[in-house]
Every structure is written in C-alpha cells, then in structure tokens.
Amino acid sequence: MIRIASALALLAAAAAAVAAREPVHLPVFQEDFPDPAVIEHKGQFIAYSTNNGANLPVAVSSDLVNWRFATRPDNPKKPLDGMPKLGAWARVGRTWAPEVIEIGGRWVLYYTARHDKRNIQCIGVATATDPLGPFVDTAQDALVCQPELGGTIDANVFRDADGKLYLYYKNDGNAVRKPTELWAQRLSDDGTALIGEPVSLKLKNDQPWEAHAIEAPTMVRRPGGYTMLYSANHFGWEPHQRLSPYAMGYAVCTGPMGPCTDGPGSPILYSYNDKEAGCLSGPGHQFVFKGRGRDFIAFHGWAATKGCRKADDKRYLYVAPLFWKEGKPVVGPSLRAAAK
Template identity: 45%
Template sequence: MIRRALAGACLCALAACGATAAPTPAGESVTFTNPVHDADFPDPGVIRVGRTWYAYGTNGAGKNVPLLTSPDLVTWQPRGDVLPELGSWAEPGNTWAPEVIQLAEDRFALYYTARSTRTGRQCVGVAIAAAPEGPFADASPAPLICQADEGGSIDASPFRDADGTLYLYWKNDGNAIGRTTHLYGRRLSPDGLTLTGEPVKLLANTAGWHGHVVEAPQLVRRDGRYYLFYSANAFDQAAYAVGYATCETPLGPCQDAPENPILSTGPGAAGPGHSYLVTTVAGETWLLYHAWPPDAIGSVEPGRTLWLDRVDWEAGKPIVRGPTHTPQRRPA
C-alpha cells in the first residue's frame, strides 16, 4: 500500500507532486545572478519535500554532510550537518557526494561516500532518517558498495522509475589506481538498504574529453526516455565538464551523446560539474552544479560554489543555458 502511494505522490528527486510554486515575495527581484551560494559546496545532491528544496554536499567546515535549504532554488541557507556520525565502517574526513531519496512519509535514505577503515578505499554507505534534515544514521557494520579491487566506489545516486522500482548508480574509483572508470547501475530493494541482481556497466571513460574519469551519474526519466547525466575529466581542472548518455532502460544499454559536453568552462565558472537536474512544480528543468572561480581553480576558499542554470529540451536533447554569470529569470 505504501509503495502504491509513493508511486503517485511527491517523492521523486526531480519534483514534488501536489506542491504549489512559492510566489516571489513583494519587492524581490524576478532575476538572479550566479553563483546562488557563494561559498564552498561541492557535489550537490538535491530533493524537494513540500515547498522546500534540500541540497546535500561533500564534507567541509567540520561537517560530514552539510545541508542547504531553499524555497526557490535561488536563496540558500546553511542548516548544519545531517550526518553527524558516520557508519562504524568509515573514517571521517572524506565524506563525498551525498544524495537523498524519500522512501516513505517519514523515511529518507542518504547514500554517501566515505573512506573504509578496512580497505583504505572510498566506499558507499547508506544512512536513514525520519526527515530530510536528518539526523541520518548508518547502522550497517559494512559499506553498501566497496569495489576495493577497482579502486573503490563513489558518487552514489538513487533513482525511482515510474513503476516504483528503485535503482542505484555509482562510479568505481578506477582513476585512483590507474584503471578504467565505469558508471554502474544496479537495482535496489524497496527499503533502499540492499542491492539486488547484478551490477551493470553503463559507460566508461572512452571519449577524448573524459580524460581519466567519468563520475557523478544521475539517471533522469523524461517523456518515457532515460538520460544518464554525468561529469568527466579532472575535478580540479578547467577541463571538468558535464555530458549525458541516452539509455534504453534504467540498466542500459546507454549511448553517449555526440554533442557532449553540454556544460563546460565559461565566463565566471571554471570546471563546472557534478550536476543535479531538478524539475520545478511549473515543469521547468534546471541544473544545479558546482564550479570554481576562474582565478581560483583548486582553491580551498572560496572553493567550488553552487550554480544554477536552466535546461531546455530540443528534439529530445537537453540544452544547458550556461554557465550564466549575468542576471537571468528566476525558476518558476
């Protein structure tokens, strides 16, 4: 009964069904200018619950998983650490790329990357909370995914298909040991805690612009088609960029888009990447991503700031209108 309710309710990462768009407050500008959060906030993973957007980021300022909230995707406020204690299998200091999915009215799963004390590699864990602001807790004595022989596992991203089936996507950290990197997909159990079936390789770093890395996967369903957004190249270089592939099913096969990359370095933003596509109540699609200031690539401060740009669709292809560093219309 719960699963049937979720399939028709506002529990997907791309939109919150049944919610209404928040009006622009009187006197507030109808435009905004990037970045929307002018401080370090790498690897954003985003959901909407009710009228509020929640963004989860890579560790920083003493927080394992820092949280930002926003009513409109433009105005963001820090809200502390949603994962104050890591799972017993993990050591602090390398908690990366968290993403959250809502499984029931009072059940949220957070997938995060951390350093395994047993293998010394980055691995993926899952933590549960009753609310999107946490606190999340990982009760497992071991990570959910840990491909130590492939360099480790990072950048986990959950996806719920139209029929309610759950999937998880991630990257093996092959570049850490000089090996090929792949984007993987696998089915998840309904409770979000167990992987089922076999992992499937969906994409590898084979294109010239990929460099040694493909990472940060996010699967999106639009008009009955599946799109696998991802980032590639060195995260601390201007060559870092965003591309996508089209997939026949949630587990492939996937075909890389010939027009890639679709978001790359531009005025005001260097090495844009680790993107997350969201859909507003009005049906608009927008891309949240991090980027370096061009004169401070690889910096600790300000680090990778949070950017937002519109995505249009032309003949079934996503067109990112960015990076945009001049005023643009706010999301509807």
C-alpha cells in the first residue's frame, strides 16, 4: 500500500515537471477512457469510464499514475466488464458516464444508457458487493429520464456532511435542440430511489463559452461552502477545429440543492497549444475524489500528436491535484511518473 509520502512525491514530481517547462498536463492512461470516475478502495484506485466495448470499463492503479485495465477473474487475458448485463430497460451500446459510491456496505453505480422504448438517454442504478462488480440493475425502468427535456445523462452522486445523498444530472436538451440545465434531487438512504421532485440549480448554457451545452455536474463541499464543477460546449474535436472547444467551469451554490451562480473566471480548464505548457484538447467531464487524504480531479482529454493535432479517436485519462484559491477551484499540473 502506498503511503502518504508517495502521494506527496507524485505532487513534487508534477511541480518539478512544470519548473522544467515540461507539459503541464500529461495523460496517466493512454487508452480510450472518457468520462472518468475514480474511487480508492483498500489501497487501490479503481476508475470507471464510458463504454469502449465493455458496458462498464474498469481500470486499476496503485499510485494514480500507472494504470491498467482490470481483468476477468476467470480469464486474466480478457478485460473486465464491471456490468456485463444492463438493466431490462436499457439498450447496449451507449452506456455513459458511470459513477460509483459505497453505501451501507455495498457499492452503488449510476450510469447513463439508451432507453430501449423511449429511444433517449436515461440514468439507471445498479448495485454490487464489490467495487469491481458485477453490478446488477434489477429495476424494470430507468431511475430518471426527463423525456420532455430530451432525456437525462451524466449522473453525479454526492454525500453531504450530514450523510444525506443527492443526485445531480443534466437534461439532454442539446440532443433535441433544446436548452440544457443542471438538476438536483434527493436520494433515499440506500441510494437506489429518488425523493421528492427535481430542482433546477439555475445553471444553464447561457454563457458564450458554454455554447449549446452544459453538462457533467460535480458537486463538491469545501470549508467555504458548496461548489459545482461542470463541463460545457461541444465535447468533440472536429476536423475543422484547431482544438476542441470543450472546457471546465464552476459555480458557487448556497446549498446541496442550490441555487447556484456561475463562478467568476470560468472556464478554469480549457484547450491550449503552448510552446512551454504543451498541448491539451477538450479537457472535461471532471470527477473530484479523495486520494491518500487529499483532493484530486480526474478528467479526460483528446489524444493528440506532437504537433497538437487530433491523433486517435480516443480520450485519455488525466489526474491532477485540486487546489482552492479564494474559493475558486484550481487544477494543478497533472500527475505523471517521476523521471528515471
């Protein structure tokens, strides 16, 4: 098991890289791993991503910088699918943005999938006795759908200091040429059912840099209050674009159910091609987690060539320390292996 000193050494290595004018952000996992979420369990880090063949891709690491796909217990040569079978309501092929949390001794997964009858994206919930799965969704229908608003995607689960659970999500308005908005709703104590009606956080795609979509809500509680991180704009990197317009912003919230107001200085992380800082395209769909007692942020970015052009049609995993400056989230230089 890695000790605190090892985690601090990773941060020191990242800072040293910046001082040496190396790229500020480098991926820790150069495999297709979009929309990442990371947990720490028994000295191991486990990450989940949007489907890339498996319904629920799973990667593991002992130090946050060296990752590999988890493998099947019965066949170590094959990658593990953390959710081999989707819920009865879901269609295989568009399983997005999973998040996992431990509740009452079992593991609860929130995932986005295509509703077979409604033909829109919706959010479901599944459970497992182990964070590596297999996760099972026994419900006959999705947890939340919002068909009148284009569907629902990008679940984020948050446990407040009093133990209450909340679910955040985005109505998939841009899929049907409607506005997008972030929503909050209470969860039952076991995390498998919704309580009450959804509440708008008053966060919409109403800023120029956000363009047609705001998504990927991530609620964080810090000493000064509640902060909602989110991503916005088109996630892709099209042939005519020099860089992807996808970026990360934040909002300040009065409580776990909002309302929230856009934070000054957004976006806080965006695409760039700089001689000293390097190349980063389409950073977003962030996830904040605790690792060895401190805050980290995971996000994805597009695979790029040395000339900062789109390479493969893959989004890589990045992990960086998350700092706070006068209430504003600040993404530090990403972790990377120390030079040998």
